Amino acid sequence: MNYCSECGAPVTLCVPEGDTKSRYVCVQCGVVHYQNPRMIVGAIPEWGERILLCRRAIDPRYGKWTLPAGFMEKGETTSEAAARETLEEACAHIEVTEMFSLIDVPRIDQVHIFYRARLLEADFKPGEESLETALFREEEIPWEEIAFHTTQITLRHYFDDRRNGHWGFHVLAHGAMR
Amino acid sequence: MNYCSECGAPVTLCVPEGDTKSRYVCVQCGVVHYQNPRMIVGAIPEWGERILLCRRAIDPRYGKWTLPAGFMEKGETTSEAAARETLEEACAHIEVTEMFSLIDVPRIDQVHIFYRARLLEADFKPGEESLETALFREEEIPWEEIAFHTTQITLRHYFDDRRNGHWGFHVLAHGAMR
Numbered sequence: 001m002n003y004c005s006e007c008g009a010p011v012t013l014c015v016p017e018g019d020t021k022s023r024y025v026c027v028q029c030g031v032v033h034y035q036n037p038r039m040i041v042g043a044i045p046e047w048g049e050r051i052l053l054c055r056r057a058i059d060p061r062y063g064k065w066t067l068p069a070g071f072m073e074k075g076e077t078t079s080e081a082a083a084r085e086t087l088e089e090a091c092a093h094i095e096v097t098e099m100f101s102l103i104d105v106p107r108i109d110q111v112h113i114f115y116r117a118r119l120l121e122a123d124f125k126p127g128e129e130s131l132e133t134a135l136f137r138e139e140e141i142p143w144e145e146i147a148f149h150t151t152q153i154t155l156r157h158y159f160d161d162r163r164n165g166h167w168g169f170h171v172l173a174h175g176a177m178r
Numbered sequence: 179m180n181y182c183s184e185c186g187a188p189v190t191l192c193v194p195e196g197d198t199k200s201r202y203v204c205v206q207c208g209v210v211h212y213q214n215p216r217m218i219v220g221a222i223p224e225w226g227e228r229i230l231l232c233r234r235a236i237d238p239r240y241g242k243w244t245l246p247a248g249f250m251e252k253g254e255t256t257s258e259a260a261a262r263e264t265l266e267e268a269c270a271h272i273e274v275t276e277m278f279s280l281i282d283v284p285r286i287d288q289v290h291i292f293y294r295a296r297l298l299e300a301d302f303k304p305g306e307e308s309l310e311t312a313l314f315r316e317e318e319i320p321w322e323e324i325a326f327h328t329t330q331i332t333l334r335h336y337f338d339d340r341r342n343g344h345w346g347f348h349v350l351a352h353g354a355m356r
Contacts, residue, residue, distance in 0.1 A: 001183045001184070002183065002184055002185070002186065003181055003182065003183055003184070003185070003186035004181065004183070005179045005180065005181055005182070005183045005189075005211070006179070006180055006187075007180070007181070007183070008180065008186050010186075011183075011331075018306060020266075023249065033183070034249065035252055036216045036217065036249055036250060036251070036252065037217060037250050037251075037252055037254075038214045039214065039215060039217065039289065063245075071212065071214055072214060072215050072289075073199065073214070073215075074213055074214065074215055074287040075284055075287065076215075076280055076284055077282035077284050078280070078289060078349075079282075079351070084318045088198075098349075099280065099347070099349045102277065102280075104255035104256055104257075106253055106254055106258075109252040109253065111217065111250075111256060128196060145226070146256035169277070169347045171256075171257075171276075171277045172273050173255045173257070
């Protein structure tokens with residue numbers, strides 16, 4: 001950040017009075033520009049024993065497989081975000097059910113949330129940001145080709161829980177990435 | 179948003195190519211300025227049968243009671259945010275335990291998260307943003323004087339779960355505020 005988004009004057013990095021952290025503060029109008037972590041929200045769309053994955057048509061991790069997920073937008077709920085991302089990336093309609101995982105990724109200032117979801121019909125195809133979309137049984141998951149660590153962790157817990165017949169909610173911190 | 183935070187030129191509101199939503203785009207350098215929901219994270223600090231509340235010394239809701247909570251900062255996890263806010267607002271050290279509630283508040287582009295937590299000692303006092311801090315049993319909670327609806331919902335579920343002897347994780351959307 002170099003300039004104030006309100007008045008266009010330069011900003012300076014300093015600790016505002018009464019604060020404990022450095023912030024971008026406008027040298028002209030004095031506005032403090034706070035920056036906060038962002039949420040990535042996604043779904044685990046189920047179709048019987050299989051789940052839907054998307055192969056990425058964009059960077060980062062072009063060509064790798066992942067669950068449909070993306071940045072939460074203003075004006076929507078977390079479950080709406082999960083449904084929208086699934087529609088955008090896999091042209092698939094889902095019914096979002098339980099929140100399944102919440103993973104802190106402080107190194108990149110993100111929180112990743114995944115919901116379990118039910119595919120409403122076995123009707124899907126790659127959206128703009130996907131090369132390919134397909135259903136996978138546990139033994140078919142391309143573990144070595146999964147795009148993100150948080151997706152991989154979520155899938156591991158998902159199949160563990162399904163095998164155990166007990167669905168949990170998993171709050172994790174992505175320690176390995178710190 | 180009026181000016182580009184990178185180059186200082188004016189921004190215009192338009193739908194970038196390949197996107198579906200209006201974004202602030204710089205007329206000079208072309209950077210797209212995405213805006214995303216923010217997370218408010220807090221704690222329910224327990225001391226035996228009582229929980230710790232803070233009376234707000236700042237707007238909004240000056241003078242009302244609430245759980246220690248605030249905007250999650252970059253570089254921290256959700257549980258670290260809950261512990262930091264409790265230290266800042268009540269000068270109290272906690273051990274964060276289970277995530278208890280996640281409440282979507284799409285009308286104001288926020289997601290509120292509350293953790294259960296254990297006060298490490300009955301040692302607390304108002305921080306800069308609090309007028310007063312105190313422990314309350316369920317029957318002592320000043321329900322009419324609670325600052326925010328998400329705090330009130332969280333407290334209701336908390337005492338319900340405690341009475342029932344079954345702790346859940348509560349994902350809610352703040353419909354009434356939409």
